[in-house]
Amino acid sequence: MSHDRPDQAKPVHRVRGVDHAAFPTFDPNATVRFYRDILRFPVVHSICAAGWGPERHPDFVHFFFDIGNGDRLAFFYYFGWQPAGDQTAPGDAWARLPHDTPQFFKNSRHIALNVADEEDLLEYRRRLDESEWPVEMQVMHETIESIYTHDPNGYMLEITRQLRPVTPQEDLDAQLTIAALCDVTAGEAPSMDKLLARKAELIVERAAAWEIEQPGWCDDERELI
């Protein structure tokens, strides 16, 4: 299909969310108990494959849980495959890290699922707290509130609710932050101090012009909070 007419052109940004995010598991029983039985995420798809192509490849089962919105969380179980590394070290089923790796780094890689409101967040808290995988933390962040636990494979799972919608000025702020981050990490010895100095320059360059471009902007609406 062609899109010759400008009014029918597709947008630049066309992706529609997470089709699936996939992780290995060595414990399908616990994984199914955690996601299907405790969290009550429906099993929606699976593939049983005898190897894969001409390469040396173990037989495997690839199975999927519905995480809402048509999105899916998927796992691979490889028959006969053993986890690598020191299993007492920090990490998860995919990889182990050095013993002195701090928790903040290990937990930086995680998946966060969204719920509509506090009632739903507390419902998932209740389900987890009654299981072998109780909530480890409940945290009120800047604009979200989250609960956290680790699944049976060691992957950190966050369930979160937005406290309010994200505003356009926060999108601008994110763009300026990332521009500043790219600038300072391209240079010597990046630091938060350098980022904030660079970001102030970008605020002065771009923020006033951005505001004037916003729909419905007028000068006497400067009081934003």
Added chain:
Amino acid sequence: MPRMYVLGVPENEGFLDVAEQDARLTIDSVGPYFRISSAGPILIDRRATGCRHAVWYSAVAGLENAIITQHDKDALRVESR
């Protein structure tokens, strides 16, 4: 003259209220940001802001001729670079 920027979002309201009450500080706006300027150090008492942990430690959006010399559970102190 140290200057710092704070984004105008509801979570930063307590922070900006404290700054506004300090006669030594001047506040104006640059787009959706508030710019806090001072002839001397900018000192914000954390408890007075009522900001929770996550908000307090992410309130600073930019620094102009300024450096953070204290940012802990008690206070934020921004001085001339």
